Amino acid sequence: MPRLSAAASGAALALLAVATVAACAALRLSYYVPATLLVLYGLVPLLAGFERSRPGAREVALVAALCALAVAARAAFAFVPHFKPVAGLVAIAGIACGPRTGFVVGSVAMLASNLMFGQGPWTPWQMLAYGLVGLVFGLLAQRGIVPVAPWSRRQRLAVGAAAGAFVLLVAGPLLDTSSLFLFAGRTPTLASALAIYGAGLVPNALQAAATFATVALAGSALVAMIARVRCKHGIP
Numbered sequence: 001m002p003r004l005s006a007a008a009s010g011a012a013l014a015l016l017a018v019a020t021v022a023a024c025a026a027l028r029l030s031y032y033v034p035a036t037l038l039v040l041y042g043l044v045p046l047l048a049g050f051e052r053s054r055p056g057a058r059e060v061a062l063v064a065a066l067c068a069l070a071v072a073a074r075a076a077f078a079f080v081p082h083f084k085p086v087a088g089l090v091a092i093a094g095i096a097c098g099p100r101t102g103f104v105v106g107s108v109a110m111l112a113s114n115l116m117f118g119q120g121p122w123t124p125w126q127m128l129a130y131g132l133v134g135l136v137f138g139l140l141a142q143r144g145i146v147p148v149a150p151w152s153r154r155q156r157l158a159v160g161a162a163a164g165a166f167v168l169l170v171a172g173p174l175l176d177t178s179s180l181f182l183f184a185g186r187t188p189t190l191a192s193a194l195a196i197y198g199a200g201l202v203p204n205a206l207q208a209a210a211t212f213a214t215v216a217l218a219g220s221a222l223v224a225m226i227a228r229v230r231c232k233h234g235i236p
Contacts, residue, residue, distance in 0.1 A: 017041055031188065032121065032181035039124045043107060046131065050104045058233045062226075063101055063108075066093045070109035075116060082206040086113075087133050087171060088214025091163040094138030095146055095219070096226035102134025125178035129171040136166060149223035160216030164208040172204030173197065 017038055024034040055063070066089070073085045086109060094102020107127035114123050140146040146162075147155055180188050180196045229235070 030181070032178075035181050036121050036124055036178075039128050043124060043127055043131070046100075046103050046135070047107065050100050053100065056235070059101075059235045062097070062229060062233075062235055063104055066097070066101075066105045066226075067109045067112060070105060071113040071116075074109070074113045077210075078117075082203040083210045084207060085210050085214040086110075087130060087167050087207060088160075088163060088211040088219070089222075090130050090134040091137040091166075091211065091215055092219050092222045093226075094134035094136070095141040095159075096149075096223045097138070097230070098142060099135045099138030102138035103131040104134070106130035106132070106134040121182065122175075122178050125175055129174045132174075133163070133166060133171055136170075137163065149220045149227065151220040151223075156216045156220055159219060160212040160214075163215045164212035167211045168204050168208035172200060172207060176200040176204070 020037050020041075021034050024037075070086050070089045070093075073089055077084045087106075090102060090106040090109065093105040097105075107130065110126040110130050111123060114120075114126070137146060140162075141148075146159055151159065176197050179200070180193055183192075183196065
């Protein structure tokens with residue numbers, strides 16, 4: 001029955017997505033509107049999956065603490081342009097707690113921190129980009145591709161490099177796509193795409209460097225500490 005329910009939910013979201021694109025095309029709206037709505041539709045099942053898992057009070061408290069840590073880290077580095085440890089902390093949360101929790105930590109951390117940095121149509125894109133960091137590294141750890149902490153020096157460098165590469169090649173360009181739809185008008189062109197993705201290279205590289213440093217320097221200790229907390233309090 002749950003499988004049927006999930007299939008029905010997926011079909012409903014697919015129909016809603018098609019209807020949204022058709023309606024926006026009929027109204028000749030900017031591509032940013034349907035693109036952002038589709039991102040929002042994509043967030044719903046991923047966040048709802050955590051709610052359907054019926055997390056206990058201790059698990060919710062752990063997730064809240066990890067979100068608060070990511071928000072505090074973003075605020076602490078507000079004076080350093082583009083160099084933020086948030087993605088690294090989200091990757092660590094995914095490795096330590098699994099893909100579902102990793103996605104929630106990344107998406108909620110961006111939603112909450114934007115109360116300080118400013119909410120806007122870019123918020124769903126940020127939630128998706130940083131949520132994917134936690135989701136992907138949670139899956140990598142779940143499948144044994146990312147080793148269990150404590151890590152050796154080589155493992156710390158390897159996991160940090162992988163997290164930095166993901167930010168540089170996936171999360172960063174996803175946020176650049178948001179900028180492309182927002183600033184390029186109703187019909188993005190090749191020239192506008194090259195300009196925006198080119199302008200994003202340096203910020204994405206700085207963010208990737210911050211992610212690498214965070215995971216390489218603190219990842220092993222934080223993953224081990226979170227594992228101890230989960231074991232002590234019986235958090236699945």
